[in-house]
Amino acid sequence: MSHPLSADPGDVTAAARGVVRVVLIGQEGGQLVPVTHGSGFAVTPTRIVTNAHVLREALQDTSLRIGVVPSQGEKSAYAKVIAVSPRNDLALIEITGGTLRLPPLALAGGQDSGAMGEVVAVGYPMNVDLAQGLTIGDIFRAQPPVKSRGFLSGERPSRQFDTILHTAPIARGNSGGPLLDGCGRVLGVNSFSADSDGGGAEFFFAVSLRELIPFLRAQDTEPQVNALPCRSIDELNAEERARLESEQAAVRERLARRDAVLREAQDEARLAAQMEVIAARENRVAAALLLLLASIAGGVATMRLYKGDAPRGQLLGAGALAAGALIAAGLLWATRPGLAAIEEKVAEALAQNPAINPGAGARPATPDATKAATSDGALVCTLVPERSRVTSSRIDDVEFAWAGDGCVNGRTQYGRTTQGEWSRLVVPDDEDAVAVNTFDPATRTLRTERYLLGADAMATARAARRQYDPPACGANEAARILGEQQSALLAMLPDRPNERLVYSCASKP
Template sequence: MHLPRLRIILRLRLIAALLCAGVVLLGVLRGGPLAADPGDVDAASRGVVRVVIIGEEGGEPVPVSHGTGFAVSATRIVTNAHVVAEAVQDDTLRIGIVPSEGAGGAFARVVAVSPRNDLALLEIASGSLRLPPLALAGGDSGNLGEVSAVGYPMNVDLAQGLDMSDIFRAQPPVKSRGFLSGERPSRQFDTILHTAPIARGNSGGPLLDPCGRVIGVNSFSADAQGGDGEFYFAVSLRELLPFLRSNKVEPVVNALPCRSIDELNAEERQRLEAEQSKARAALEQRSESLREVRETARLTAQMEVLEARENRMALALIALLACIGAGYAAFVWRSDEARATHVRIAGALSAAGLAVALLLWFTRPGLAEIEDRVAAAVEKAGGGEGKPAAPGTASDAAEGALICTLVPERSRVTTARTDDVAFEWSADGCVNGRTQYGLGQGGEWSRVFAAEDDAALAVNTYDPATRTLRTDRYLLGQEALAAARAARAAYTPPACGVSDAARTLGEQQSTLIAGLPERPNERLVYSCTAKGAGK
């Protein structure tokens, strides 16, 4: 008797599976990112918090309810209006912020509430808690790609057997995946429809694109009955951005394409191969041109040198004959006293003829001059070995004051700033007159940065030959970041101008670089030009 209903359910599941497969296929055909990068979702999760509504019982704080929020600045947090509605209406309740890692929590105050679109803005009111803000996606979110929901669903807490006190303890948020199903307005505000599962407690958490950028604020779900598919709704950025800006919050917004590091690496290999192929073709063309120059020069030199040799030898022969003739006359007239003057003149002419003959003979062009003339012609044509390199090539070392500008098509950016960089390079690896770069075994100039005010570890690499500056950023968790900072603090980089400073620093930071993840979360590639030069 239940067979028809079972068939309907099986058909619905089959249709759902086909729809999912179609979404995946569409993403492949369109070339868009299908799978969220776990490293990016983990990086974004660092700024996701549990928002706890706290009451009091017997003089002790007790959780009344909780939801999720995420940082849009170091001290400001977005969540849903319905998450904090009780605290807004009851001044005996407080709002607690529990981060995803570390030991410190904090209380927060409500800055603004907008029930119309279910948004609320909180500010950390006390303590030293500072959070890494999430970036908001600035591009089109309606490409049917994969999305991730991050938050603290209550059913997971119950399944793990957590009691109420555990809510005050830092725990990593739960991540779920699904697909974007489109954007459609609800009765009151603009929402995003998706299939990444959320539950009670997820409210106010971020909906992320494959690069870990926020595309919505999870708010509610559609009722699923029987074999109906489950769909979930997030407040769209069309609602969130005006809400934040009206409350004087300018979030990090990233409109660059979402691309993977693997994709960038593959394109970089293709670019290098194309450049090498182009260089080989240019070299072959140049070699062919030089061969033509060499052959023409050799033929011309042979004709000129042989002609010059023949002319000199002919003149030497004439001078020698004159020498012999004058000598013979002097010999014949030697006994005739009346011709004594003629004898002396003939003798002088004979000696002069011999000298000229010898001079012409020994100064005739040698056959080696043919090769000298060929070499000179090739050198003039630009093919001589050891010719000084043109400005901007490797031997130029790109020294001096530079301005480095981001190359978006070679970069992957989620939260980092992309401003131009002032970069003054010296051939010994000193940057801006004060920061020494290390020289690695592969001849690569690099410097590790682990600033306390940056929730990331960065490795800068500079290639003087191409004037390319690259920054790889690793958005590590608190423990990993603390370990990296400790490794960085374990050595003191040599100052600029110290003997063998580049090699020393290269050795010092090699172990730290080797211990970093295989792929960075962000890669910023800059092209540098001389300061003041036209772009």
């Protein structure tokens, strides 16, 4: 089932972190000066897409250098040309020097550009620079890109290549910047505008992904293509609540059915037990009465023999029979089943009833089988798309070896919160994102929530992460200690993540 795109407030802002100003730089009086500029966006941490016409002057004049100015931070860098395709106005450049790495943007695979959805053009229009009074020197400083909204107007071939027609305003300087869908994924590369001198409505063109993806792959550059539906966090939270309520209702229904079956089984077992116990009591009482009568008769016979001066042996035999019958009658009376036996038989019948205890009558599991069913081990975790929100992350399967003490893959300790949740925070040095991984051993569910932060927020997160050293697997109270260590950093994160990846884990074959 497909879902409509559903943007979260931070989607375009997160994507804009990977948008750059592409500046052609010359020298004048020994000073570096910008000659012209366009826009571009990262498809890998070091490779940037822009328009071929943005680089035209640099390709014709080898004295000009290509500069890359990111949207945040203090670092800028030079770049070299990897490939240029004038036919469809695409170019690929690569950062040199290793001083700057960018968050790549994902391409929106599988989207219908004719759906008239809202789009955002992101880049560095020169008319905005002029309106803000920026000087030439300001071009070399990090500036947030300009975002303009519009709507898709369809796809059509133009200038012999595939383009997307839209109404998000762009101007000179926007060339090479991305056209984004509502969830911050690239739909195309902004290239040119329609002539509106006649006073008609203005339209703008972006090079489509049908042109961009083959161009990148021809240069051994595999972009991140995301064809999954984009779901808002609010939508996911609502569906999770509904799913939990449905599961709880199903459990209540199962318990109600089980209670009904139990009551019926109890009634049947009690009736059968009552009849069995009453019959046993009556049989024993009758037998005891018969023996008592036999004892009385034996006593009478003994008295007659005594009065008749019978031999001593006959007297003793008759007396012994009378006494034995009396003792047997007493034992039968004393051991007749009581009313408590009814409840004992009811409990025994319920324990052996498969409708109440599914395992009743089954062969006991061997020690090895029990260990195999309950032991920790290697898992393979697969994304559950309908419970996930993915904008730019990879969605490959995850190998996840879990141990009961919270040790993952034999080397990474997870922390335990006071609510009993197992989690681990990841704050990388080479990516502007904080990931919170949580695992529920009971349901074998792995969840990764990613916060795509700006440069300042990442610097703060990295400083907080350096304040503690996570305990190693197997250390004394490692889970509790790590849970406490991570709490301060967790409190610093935004209220909502940009992405949520939910995986279902199963035993590795």
